[in-house]
Amino acid sequence: MKIGKNGLTVLEKRYLVKDEEGKMIETVEGLFDRVANAIADADLHFDSKADTKQTAKEFRNMMTELEFLPNSPTLMNAGRPLGQLSACFVLPVGDSMEEIFEAIKQAALIHKSGGGTGFSFSRLRASGSTVKTTGGVASGPVSFMRVFNMATEAVKQGGTRRGANMGILRVDHPDILQFIDCKKDNADITNFNISVGVTEEFMEAALKGEDYPLYDPRTKLEIGKLNAQEVFDKIVDNAWRNGEPGIIFLDRLNRDNVVPSQGEIESTNPCGEQPLLPYESCNLGSINLLSVLKMDKDGTYVIDYEKLKRIVNTAVHFLDNVIEVNRYPLELIDKTTKATRKIGLGVMGWADMLLRMGIAYNSDEAVVLAEKVMGFINENGRKASHELAKTRGSFPLFSESVFASGAPLRNATVTTIAPTGTLSILAGCSSGVEPVFAFAYIRNVMDNTEMIETNPILKQVLVERGIYSDKLMKEIIAEGSLQHLPEIPEDIKRVFVCSHDISPMHHIKMQAAFQRHTDNAVSKTVNFTHDATREDVREAYIQAYKLDCKGVTIYRDGSRDSQVLNIGSVQ
Ligand code: CDP
Structure with missing residues (x-):
């Protein structure tokens, strides 16, 4: 089990099954078994002799290896009486x-x-x-x-x-x-x-x-x-x-x-990434891009596209099964959802992947890679949906759809990029396709002690270069960024850019790159520094329009009394 400390805390607090007195009656292994078994069982709807044990094993491994995680309601409710699995x-x-x-x-x-x-x-x-x-x-x-x-x-x-x-x-x-x-x-x-x-x-x-x-x-x-x-x-x-x-x-x-x-x-839906018809629902799932990196002969990280393809195939199978075993809150939602069978496969850990590969988020190279990676997922996701359609049939409204003259498809949409607010904590990676918000911050733990949390990839690089120190971390904490620190070498500064180091225009370019290869939409917040002007915000909205985004959300630091992400510390 690869899950880290923060991930375990979230699972314990919110996901593991508890009895009426609030006592935990499920282990982390138990959770992934419960989810994998419940979702694999859907195979029996199409083939009474299906080897669901083998499928459950594939599903479980994909989750425990932190390669892919389904949206929170699936983790919470699969194989349980409520059984509602969509976000x-x-x-x-x-x-x-x-x-x-x-x-x-x-x-x-x-x-x-x-x-x-x-x-x-x-x-x-x-x-x-x-x-x-x-x-x-x-x-x-x-x-x-x-x-x-x-x-x-x-x-x-x-x-x-x-x-x-x-x-x-x-x-x-x-x-x-x-x-x-x-x-x-x-x-x-x-x-x-x-x-x-x-x-x-x-x-x-x-x-x-x-x-x-x-x-x-x-x-x-x-x-x-x-x-x-x-x-x-x-x-x-x-x-x-x-x-x-x-x-x-x-x-x-x-x-x-x-x-x-x-x-x-x-x-x-609430975070903007999933357009739907009235009474439609959609279940999401995200691939952790850090999990598809492999070390090349020369010691650099490259993407293992074979592995990515395998994960995409299993993930599409998983998400299509979710539609089958889901217990919908209303009869009409059941019917409408099954008529189009939309699923939303996306990614998380994008910023971390770039850090590992030594590519700056705010570079043209990163935008080109975004298109390549998401293009690959979209294309292979659709192929996987086509393969499923061969045995399970295409989605019922296929003949009325824009795909009617082409190859059959099991799902009317395949890809969506979710915020992965909780999933990214479970997987221990950066969220969705967002840049890293702050490279170090103070976490206030329950007994009022303060812990310094540093981005693990940065920490590794600083340790390797012999410049890691608590003092340096405290200086990073003050800004979230490391651009102002003379002791950090230029080559590290170039790659380790955080949200506020990246221009709003580049945030939008990245959103647009992912959008070009995503059936549904992309969850993205364009973060501005506190001193940004109305004109800057206006320009971002216009650029999102011009670059064919489906929507735009912005946030200027410090503009709300309470905000989800703060430079300096988190609770
Ligand atoms: O990481 P997790 O699966 O928990 O969720 P997310 O990717 O941050 O959010 C995906 C979608 O879940 C959102 O767009 C909402 O539709 C839904 N959501 C919700 O209903 N309530 C929340 N508190 C968080 C998310």
Whole structure:
């Protein structure tokens, strides 16, 4: 078992099965056995003589070797009574009391099981419009979002993890200005990430400084105009203030909607990486890129593409099986998910892999390699899905999909790049495709002692070069970066760049490189230093648009009272 100390702590705290008194009744080995066996059993749905023992062994090894991990709900719930295995759901919100409160109930059931929900509120009538049955005045999308937020807050107490939501409003909804401001106060609507759903028409109007139309969601009639540049500036100003709202490019989500007959994609999951149709769910899994490095004859690290291919094949098999044994929170979600069978295979440990290979994250070489690695995963992932289709059949809506004239596919989408917030701690690697946030920091452990945590790859290099010392680490802790330290040699400085050493433009270039080879979307936060200007943020949003990203999320250091990652220390 390769799992490290921090990974074990997370497993013990949150994943291992406990009895009613909170006593652990599962070991770490037991967890991986439980998950591997439950997921391998799905093979029997297609072949009553399938060797599930052998498959379970492959699945277990892939997890215990930290080569691949499925999303948290699969680790928590596989082979257990709840059995809900997906991280991502999108629920529709219709323009009636019944539909609104139905969606709240459905979301509560999903949160209870560890899944996250995305909603578009664009179908709700504008605030101030009339309510036919009562003659009253409608509250509008933002008021209802507060109700969703409260429900999530209440479920938090009893659920397996903090419920997360994505709230989206189309930029041409009459309440858009109110929506853009709805999280201006950091303490408001805290269980939501919010994104403005923008259209190409809006972006072009914003770049030209023109007006664009607003539509009544019920009649679809134009009811007014706003200046696109002013609205865009307002989005940028708020994002500069505290990181929200983000933007999603709705037309691009729908350009890549592979079954357009099923309607429009109007939302993503909470962290933005998984666009889905209403009532669709998707299970994710991530390959730890550090695990596919091998030492070359000359002592440098290179990618073992054969091994990567093997992991991709087993991972696609695993994720397709998850769809079979998953216990869906609603009948309709079961049916909708199985009609397209979307899976989201992605990567983690990208930044660590670059460090090992001696390639700077902010170099053109890294961007070229990103395309090569993700291109390889995407291509082989699709091949694996094709192979599965030969024995299991293609996804039921295949003949209505954009793939209809080509080779059969088991899954309508294969790749997604998730944040891997917890998975990367379990695997002991950098998260998703993000750069390293800080090379050293202080971890406050439970008995109030402080421990210095250093990026293991940096530590190894510094030790080898004979320059490692606690004093040096403390100087790194102060900035997260090592660029300011004269005692660090230039060749180390060039490669060991952290998030704030990398220009926002390069963050976006990396996101765009991964996006080009990802069926769904890429979770990425463009991190700015505290002194970044609104103009810098505006430029990043425009570049994300120009480089064909599907969305963009930014964060300026220190712009919220409480932030997930802090330079200096973590709890
Ligand atoms: O690493 P882990 O599998 O726990 O999750 P992640 O990759 O950080 O997040 C993947 C997705 O899980 C998010 O986009 C959400 O859809 C969902 N999620 C959630 O619902 N609640 C959380 N507290 C964290 C993630």
